[in-house]
Amino acid sequence: MNFTIHRDQFVQSVQNVSKAISSRTTIPILTGIKIDAAEDGVTLTGSDSDISIESFIPKETEDHQLVDIKSPGSIILPARFFAEIVKKLPEETIEVAVADQFLTTLKSGASEFKLNGLDPEEYPRLPVIEETNVFKLPTELLKNIIRQTVFAVSTVETRPILTGVHWAIDNGTLTCTATDSHRLAMRQVKAEMNENDIAFSNVVIPGKSLNELSKILDDHDEYIDIIVTDNQILFKGKNLLFFSRLLDGNYPATKNMIPTQSKTSVTLDTKKFMQAIERALLLSRDGKNNVVNFKTLDSDQLEITSVTPEVGKVTENLDYHDFNGEDLRISFNGKNIIDALRVIDSTEIRIDFTGAMSPFVMKPTENEFMLHLFSPVRTY
Amino acid sequence: MNFTIHRDQFVQSVQNVSKAISSRTTIPILTGIKIDAAEDGVTLTGSDSDISIESFIPKETEDHQLVDIKSPGSIILPARFFAEIVKKLPEETIEVAVADQFLTTLKSGASEFKLNGLDPEEYPRLPVIEETNVFKLPTELLKNIIRQTVFAVSTVETRPILTGVHWAIDNGTLTCTATDSHRLAMRQVKAEMNENDIAFSNVVIPGKSLNELSKILDDHDEYIDIIVTDNQILFKGKNLLFFSRLLDGNYPATKNMIPTQSKTSVTLDTKKFMQAIERALLLSRDGKNNVVNFKTLDSDQLEITSVTPEVGKVTENLDYHDFNGEDLRISFNGKNIIDALRVIDSTEIRIDFTGAMSPFVMKPTENEFMLHLFSPVRTY
Numbered sequence: 001m002n003f004t005i006h007r008d009q010f011v012q013s014v015q016n017v018s019k020a021i022s023s024r025t026t027i028p029i030l031t032g033i034k035i036d037a038a039e040d041g042v043t044l045t046g047s048d049s050d051i052s053i054e055s056f057i058p059k060e061t062e063d064h065q066l067v068d069i070k071s072p073g074s075i076i077l078p079a080r081f082f083a084e085i086v087k088k089l090p091e092e093t094i095e096v097a098v099a100d101q102f103l104t105t106l107k108s109g110a111s112e113f114k115l116n117g118l119d120p121e122e123y124p125r126l127p128v129i130e131e132t133n134v135f136k137l138p139t140e141l142l143k144n145i146i147r148q149t150v151f152a153v154s155t156v157e158t159r160p161i162l163t164g165v166h167w168a169i170d171n172g173t174l175t176c177t178a179t180d181s182h183r184l185a186m187r188q189v190k191a192e193m194n195e196n197d198i199a200f201s202n203v204v205i206p207g208k209s210l211n212e213l214s215k216i217l218d219d220h221d222e223y224i225d226i227i228v229t230d231n232q233i234l235f236k237g238k239n240l241l242f243f244s245r246l247l248d249g250n251y252p253a254t255k256n257m258i259p260t261q262s263k264t265s266v267t268l269d270t271k272k273f274m275q276a277i278e279r280a281l282l283l284s285r286d287g288k289n290n291v292v293n294f295k296t297l298d299s300d301q302l303e304i305t306s307v308t309p310e311v312g313k314v315t316e317n318l319d320y321h322d323f324n325g326e327d328l329r330i331s332f333n334g335k336n337i338i339d340a341l342r343v344i345d346s347t348e349i350r351i352d353f354t355g356a357m358s359p360f361v362m363k364p365t366e367n368e369f370m371l372h373l374f375s376p377v378r379t380y
Numbered sequence: 381m382n383f384t385i386h387r388d389q390f391v392q393s394v395q396n397v398s399k400a401i402s403s404r405t406t407i408p409i410l411t412g413i414k415i416d417a418a419e420d421g422v423t424l425t426g427s428d429s430d431i432s433i434e435s436f437i438p439k440e441t442e443d444h445q446l447v448d449i450k451s452p453g454s455i456i457l458p459a460r461f462f463a464e465i466v467k468k469l470p471e472e473t474i475e476v477a478v479a480d481q482f483l484t485t486l487k488s489g490a491s492e493f494k495l496n497g498l499d500p501e502e503y504p505r506l507p508v509i510e511e512t513n514v515f516k517l518p519t520e521l522l523k524n525i526i527r528q529t530v531f532a533v534s535t536v537e538t539r540p541i542l543t544g545v546h547w548a549i550d551n552g553t554l555t556c557t558a559t560d561s562h563r564l565a566m567r568q569v570k571a572e573m574n575e576n577d578i579a580f581s582n583v584v585i586p587g588k589s590l591n592e593l594s595k596i597l598d599d600h601d602e603y604i605d606i607i608v609t610d611n612q613i614l615f616k617g618k619n620l621l622f623f624s625r626l627l628d629g630n631y632p633a634t635k636n637m638i639p640t641q642s643k644t645s646v647t648l649d650t651k652k653f654m655q656a657i658e659r660a661l662l663l664s665r666d667g668k669n670n671v672v673n674f675k676t677l678d679s680d681q682l683e684i685t686s687v688t689p690e691v692g693k694v695t696e697n698l699d700y701h702d703f704n705g706e707d708l709r710i711s712f713n714g715k716n717i718i719d720a721l722r723v724i725d726s727t728e729i730r731i732d733f734t735g736a737m738s739p740f741v742m743k744p745t746e747n748e749f750m751l752h753l754f755s756p757v758r759t760y
Contacts, residue, residue, distance in 0.1 A: 081662060081691055088659050111659055115692035279468050279491055310460055312495035370381060 001098040005057065006066045007086065007108070008316025010042075013055040014083050015017040016216040016240070017046030020053040021079045025039060027124075034123045035096070042067050045126065046079060051209050052126050053216070054241040074120035075104055085113055127243055129227055129234050133200075135169065135193040136223045139237070139375060145176050146214045148187045148343040148370060153207035154180035161249040164204035167228075169217045171199075177254050178207070183336040184254060184373040187344075192223075203228055204251050209244035216240070256339075258373055259361060262352035267322035267365060268303065270349050274341040276316040277334045283314050291377050292334035296327045308333070321348060330356045331379045336361070340372040351355035381453025381478040383417045385437065386446045387466065387488070390422075390474060393435040394463050396596040396620070399425030400433040401459045407504075412456035413463075414503045415476070422447050425506065426459060432506050433591050433596070434621040451464075454500035454705045455484055459664050465493055497690060509607055509621055511559055513580075515549065516572040516603045519617070525556050528567045528723040528750060533587035534560035541629040544584035547608075557634050558587070563716040564634060564753040565723075572603075584631050589624035591752050596620070638740060642732035646682065647702035648730050654721045656696040657714045660686040663694045664714060665683055672714035676707045686714070701728060710736045711759045717742070720752040 017033055025031060025048055034045040041058040059067050075098045086094060089108035091151045097105045102117035137145070146165075155164035159181070166177045174191040177184065191198075213235055217224065221237035235242040280292045284306035297317070304316040330353060341349070346364030353360040362372045397413055405411060405428055414425040421438040439447050455478045466474060469488035477485045482497035517525070526545075534542035539561070542564075554571040557564065593615055597604065601617035603621045615622040661739045662684035675683045677697070684696040710733060721729070726744030733740045742752040 078691055084662050085694075086657070088655070088662065090655060090659075110697040111656070111660075112695045113663075113692060114694075116690065275468070275470060276491070279465070279470075279493075280462050282468065283493075310496065311458060312493060314494075315492045317490040 001035075001037050001075055001096070002070040002358065003042065004068040004070075004093050004095045005042060007089060007094050009057050009066050011086050013042075013044045014086055016055045016081055017044045017053045017245070018083050019050060019212045019216055020048055020051040021305055022045040022048040023080065025049075029118055029122050031079055032118055032123075033079045033187055034074065034076050034120060036074045036120075036298065037067075037069055037072050037096075039069060042069075045123070047126070050206065050245050051212060052241075052243040053212075054126065056239040058239065067175075068096055073098060075102060076118035076120050076123055077104060081115065085115075105368060107217065126241070127229075127232050127234075129229055129232060129243075131227055133198050133229075133302065134225050134227050135174075135191045135198055136225050137189065137191060139217050139219060139221050139224050141189060142224050142235075143214050143217055144189050144345075145174075145189060145196050146210045148211045148345075149176045149178040149185045150207045151339050151343065152178040152180060152183055152185035152213075152372075158178075161204060161247055161251055163208075164206045164247040164251075165210055166251040166254070167203045167205060168201035169199050170201070177251075177372075179252075179254060182375050183334065183340070184257065184371075185340060186258075186371045186373075187256070188369045198227055202251055203233065204245055204247040204249070205233055213244070216242070237290075257359065259352070259354045259359060261354060262361075263355055264325040264328040264353040265323070265350060266295065266296070266320050266353075267348060267350045268318065268320060270341055270344060270347055270364075272318060272339060274348065276304050276318050277337055277341075280304050280314050280316060281334045281338070283308045283311060289377070290335040291331050291334045292337075293329070293331045293379070295329045296323070299323050304343055322350075325353075329355055330354060330360070331377045332360075332374055333377055336374055340374075344370065344372070381417050381455055381476070382450040383422065384450075384473050384475045384612075385422060385446040387469060387472055387474050389437050389446050389691055391466050393422075393424045393437055394466055396435045397424045397433045398429040398459055398463050399592045399596055400426040400428055402428040403460065404553075405429075409456060409498055409502050409504075411459055412498055412499060412503075413459045414454065414456050416454045416500075417447075417449055417452050417476075417507050419449060419452060422449075427504065427506070429504070430586065430625050431592060431624040432621075433592075434506065436619040438619065451586045453478060455482060456498035456500050456503055457484060457495055461495065465495075465720060496520060501604075506621075507609075507612050507614075509609055509612060509623075511607055513578050513609075514605050514607050515554075515570060515571045515578055516605045517554075517569070519597050519599060519601050519604050521569060522615075523594050523597055524603050524725075525554075525567050525569060526590045528725075529556045529558040529565045530587045530590045530594075531719050531723065532558040532565035532752075534561060541584060541627055541631055543588075544586045544627040544631075545590055546631040547583045547585060548581040548635070549579050550581070557631075559632075559634060559753075562713065563720070564637065565720060566634070566638075566751045566753075568749045575683055580608055582631055583613065584626055584627040584629070585613055585624055593622050593624070596622070617618070637739065638751065639732070639734045639739060642705065642741075643735055644676065644705040644708040644733040645703070645730060646676070646700050647728060647730045648698065648700065650721055650724060650727055650744075652698060653729065654718060656684050656698050657717055657721075659719070660684050660694050660696060661714045663688045663691060669757070670713045670715040671711050671759060672717075673709070673759070675709045676703070679703050702730075705733075710740070711757045712740075712754055713757055716754055720754075724750065724752070 044055045076364045091109040095107040104117045106113040143267040177186045225236040227234045293305045307313045348365040351362045416423040424435045471489040475487040484497045486493040557566045605616040607614045673685045687693045724747045728745040731742045
């Protein structure tokens with residue numbers, strides 16, 4: 001194998017596939033990046049066997065040549081070293097050449113690295129996925145869906161299924177749901193499909209996979225194709241393949257948890273509400289489980305308070321935009337509310353309560369595609 | 381005590397004095413910030429008993445009023461909470477009022493915090509320092525002196541005196557020296573004095589103190605006054621007092637360590653030399669103690685190499701700007717060289733070697749005010 005490649009493209013691709021590589025893997029060959037040079041370009045692959053990422057650098061773009069292949073071939077190079085080396089090489093192009101015993105030379109200007117490679121034949125094959133059941137989402141929208149749900153997954157392994165985000169398509173609508181059993185985030189979008197009758201449920205994508213995917217999605221791709229199988233999901237851009245295994249097990253039925261009625265309904269300015277809770281959290285973090293108290297005062301204002309007896313007390317008053325229903329006192333985890341307010345992307349929110357001991361729903365007032373559900377906290 | 385204060389000024393001063401406060405102190409009152417309101421303005425104080433910082437907010441600046449004192453007084457408030465609270469308060473001004481039992485109210489717009497304060501009478505007095513032996517340095521220069529020496533102090537406590545930077549004034553020249561016994565950084569400047577005959581030696585300022593000082597030095601102060609006593613140093617700006625204790629013990633005599641002759645002398649481009657060593661370090665970090673090998677090739681070029689047998693080898697070739705003397709092979713800690721190159725602020729450096737087993741000297745070619753000394757590393 002011998003080729004010369006444009007450094008910046010190479011660095012970008014190496015960084016992308018490195019996102020799949022774990023330094024704690026028990027399979028030594030997976031600490032490496034696979035490099036395949038073929039007539040049409042160079043393909044890089046990284047994998048931790050849960051996530052696999054393939055990035056392709058084409059021989060040329062419309063404007064200029066990116067790769068000059070002298071002889072095709074494959075090699076595995078140690079990912080951590082390789083990623084840092086290509087980033088630091090001095091010139092615009094890098095020459096990669098493999099000799100006997102997988103000894104690989106990287107040359108750039110007056111700098112030369114000789115790295116011990118590994119046999120590419122030993123690298124595991126990526127899953128082969130049949131391209132039926134394809135739907136697609138705009139890249140920007142996919143990023144938003146991830147951002148607006150993945151923060152709510154569980155980070156503890158007691159119920160592994162809750163560490164993933166549940167995706168289901170019904171009637172052309174994709175519904176994404178995440179919950180850690182104290183709060184739930186739900187986001188719906190219309191999916192664009194090549195066939196009309198795609199429908200699935202109980203597809204649970206690990207939160208970690210979605211976080212990594214979100215980091216490497218390229219805004220140059222207008223759309224991402226998505227293909228779901230029994231145990232894998234594939235996200236496919238022009239020069240990117242991102243495979244993730246799915247989580248085993250049944251995701252809880254969340255639909256019935258969401259109250260459809262309301263006893264107290266308030267509409268608030270998103271930013272002011274967020275800042276008031278952030279201040280209340282200053283006195284409810286250490287050993288207080290982020291408990292914030294919420295109380296309707298009259299038809300104009302509500303009061304937010306929190307107390308750490310040794311330190312002090314904070315009281316925040318906030319104007320409603322709108323108020324309907326019964327007076328209410330309720331306590332909740334303020335940090336969970338902040339997490340949701342951060343992704344809600346709306347200047348105004350509505351909260352529907354059904355009593356001090358029942359879960360309550362927060363939504364943007366501007367659209368119906370998003371919903372956040374929270375359990376209250378008992379304070380006595 | 382009751383006053384209203386401009387929030388941004390308050391936040392800045394609180395952040396500055398917080399730099400002296402340690403959450404691990406064994407003296408409970410030192411977890412607090414002292415606030416003194418007097419007719420002419422508000423003074424904040426923070427201390428961990430090694431470092432003490434006092435920041436003054438005057439009643440008014442040339443353009444506008446900063447503080448409105450309704451009644452003077454003092455209070456101690458819990459530093460960590462207080463610093464975060466003032467940062468997050470909603471309006472441009474903050475009202476601070478102390479009631480019975482040191483209960484303190486902070487009000488800003490619709491936000492109100494009640495904090496349990498402590499008795500200001502229990503706060504330790506700052507050292508009283510007689511203002512003789514004053515010299516001064518431009519703020520910018522003082523920051524540079526710190527940056528160019530403090531990185532070389534020892535971070536291990538086996539020889540506590542080496543965790544500080546040694547300052548001495550002789551003949552109107554301030555010499556600052558730091559060493560961890562493997563490398564040494566030295567910087568000289570002309571000090572400006574009010575009296576002509578200031579001279580001292582064996583003043584050793586803790587590296588930590590200098591790092592904190594550097595962070596809060598205000599570029600609005602053109603000069604900083606510096607006053608040295610037996611066990612304290614005071615840095616004094618217009619609205620800032622920064623006290624640090626000095627380290628006990630005798631600093632080693634470093635002057636004799638510095639070779640005055642040279643057997644091999646090379647002049648190099650600073651940036652290219654730095655980048656070549658950074659790449660060499662990629663293969664000499666893990667368990668290799670950052671050892672980089674340096675070899676003169678001919679009168680035009682030198683070679684820098686490093687090896688991690690399991691991973692591979694890197695070879696860098698670098699052009700001299702100038703070469704004099706004998707051929708040489710030497711090994712050194714590349715990270716120490718990088719640390720020095722980062723602060724050398726010169727496009728070209730000269731290295732003077734006196735043999736493969738002897739310490740060598742690196743200097744900027746553009747001035748004589750700075751010197752870095754390194755021990756070689758034995759590699760066999």
